[in-house]
Amino acid sequence: MELKKQLKQYQNIIDEELTKYIKKETCPEEKWQQSMEYSLMAGGKRLRPILVLSTYQLFQEDTKIAMPYAVAIEMVHNFSLIHDDLPGIDNDDFRHGKPTNHKQFGESTAILAGDGLLNQGYEVISQTLAKTTNPEEIQRQIRVLGEFSHAVSRMLAGEYVDTEWEGKQISSLELEYIHNNKTAALLKLCVRMGAILAKAPENDIEKLTHYAEKIGLAFQIKDDILSVEGDEKILGKPVGNDEKKQKCTYVSLYGLEEAKGKLNQLTEKAIQELEPYGEKAEFLKQLAIYIQTRNK
Numbered sequence: 551m552e553l554k555k556q557l558k559q560y561q562n563i564i565d566e567e568l569t570k571y572i573k574k575e576t577c578p579e580e581k582w583q584q585s586m587e588y589s590l591m592a593g594g595k596r597l598r599p600i601l602v603l604s605t606y607q608l609f610q611e612d613t614k615i616a617m618p619y620a621v622a623i624e625m626v627h628n629f630s631l632i633h634d635d636l637p638g639i640d641n642d643d644f645r646h647g648k649p650t651n652h653k654q655f656g657e658s659t660a661i662l663a664g665d666g667l668l669n670q671g672y673e674v675i676s677q678t679l680a681k682t683t684n685p686e687e688i689q690r691q692i693r694v695l696g697e698f699s700h701a702v703s704r705m706l707a708g709e710y711v712d713t714e715w716e717g718k719q720i721s722s723l724e725l726e727y728i729h730n731n732k733t734a735a736l737l738k739l740c741v742r743m744g745a746i747l748a749k750a751p752e753n754d755i756e757k758l759t760h761y762a763e764k765i766g767l768a769f770q771i772k773d774d775i776l777s778v779e780g781d782e783k784i785l786g787k788p789v790g791n792d793e794k795k796q797k798c799t800y801v802s803l804y805g806l807e808e809a810k811g812k813l814n815q816l817t818e819k820a821i822q823e824l825e826p827y828g829e830k831a832e833f834l835k836q837l838a839i840y841i842q843t844r845n846k
Contacts, residue, residue, distance in 0.1 A: 553836045560600045565591070567621055571670065585655040585663035586670070589628045592646045597769075597841075598623045598740045604833050605744030605758060615687075616747050618678040619694060623740055625671035626702055630709070630736075632664035639713055640791070647786030668702075694743050701739035708732025717796040725798055726767070733773075734766025757823055761834070764820035769841050771813045774799035776846070778806060784846045817842040 568590060573583045599620035606616040613620075635642040635650040637657060642650050652660035675695055682688050708731025715724070741762035745755045776785060777792045778801050792799050800809040820838040824831040 553833070553840060556833060556836075557595075557600065557840070560603060561596045563603075564596045564599045564620060564624065567617055568624065571621065571625075571674065581655065582659060582662055582666065585651060585659050586666050588654060589632050589651050589663065590625065590667060592628075592648060594628075594646060595844075595846075596624065597837075598627050598736060601737065601740035601762070601837070602744045604837065605741045606748045607744075608758075608827060608830055608834070609745070609748035609750050609754075616744055618674050619698075619743050619747065622671040622674045622698070623736065623743070625667045625674070627736060629664040629667040629671070630705060632660055632667070634709065636660065639709070640795070642787060642791065644787045647783075690746055690749070694746050697739060697742055697746075701735045704731040704735040708735065712797070715798065718798070720798045722803060725800065725803055729767060729770040730763070733770040734763055737766040737769060738762040757826070761820050761823040761838075764816045764823070765838050765841050768813055768816040768820065768838070771800045771809055771816070772841060772844060774801045775806065775809055775813065776844075777801070781845065786846065813842055 572587050572591070575583065577583075602616055602620040602623060603613045606613055631645060632651045634640050635645060636652055643653055644650060648654075650660075651663055654660075655663065675691075675698065679688065679691050679695070682691060708728050712728045712732055715728070738759060741758050742755060745758050750758070774792065777789060777799065780789050782789050793802070800812065804812065817838050821835050824835050827834075
């Protein structure tokens with residue numbers, strides 16, 4: 551099946567699942583709930599939950615066990631976007647072609663909407679654990695919860711360091727440290743969650759982790775490239791913000807052509823990690839190419 555059609559199928563399934571967690575209550579905190587829904591259902595690539603489900607399907611067909619974790623990671627991702635856009639961090643006005651959460655609902659509501667989505671992600675996982683009775687399955691899910699918490703912590707650490715070093719000249723190792731945490735940590739988590747929940751052998755989990763680490767950095771490099779030469783209408787946000795904020799990026803550190811070269815190398819290496827899985831990993835291979843060639 552063509553990649554675009556597969557992506558759309560996954561996106562539709564995930565969107566339908568996310569709607570089950572939207573609260574439509576007439577209550578004093580109704581605006582807060584609307585603020586969470588505004589960001590959660592704004593669209594986007596749904597790349598992280600897709601990675602959870604597609605990795606799981608390398609080993610198992612029915613994604614019922616993995617679905618709550620796919621939902622939870624999308625909630626956490628949207629929490630990070632809301633807070634990333636805030637005036638105290640990136641101070642962005644648009645995301646997905648719409649006003650950012652704090653522009654639509656006010657800064658205090660946006661902060662609490664992000665907090666709400668972060669907590670809801672953990673709530674989804676805890677409810678799933680509470681319903682699980684098989685001891686081996688419980689142990690797998692506890693392991694995943696530990697990895698989930700650690701990855702969120704690393705994402706926050708990466709965001710902090712990125713903000714702290716804004717406007718400063720940093721080394722290539724320091725830049726990689728930021729994005730191994732800020733961007734790649736969650737993508738690596740998605741792949742590991744899918745593999746662990748699917749009862750994959752440890753050597754497969756590690757091999758897929760190497761794949762995820764490479765597409766995680768590739769994703770960030772592509773973001774940096776799009777910030778220079780992307781189409782604002784397609785991106786749904788202004789181009790050139792990184793340069794205005796004097797952020798050190800792969801483009802500012804290496805130049806546009808060398809950044810593209812690094813992106814291509816990481817993509818090739820990610821695909822090589824999947825060779826042992828043959829045709830079963832074709833979607834994950836195409837996903838790496840999609841990250842490399844995307845325009846938003």
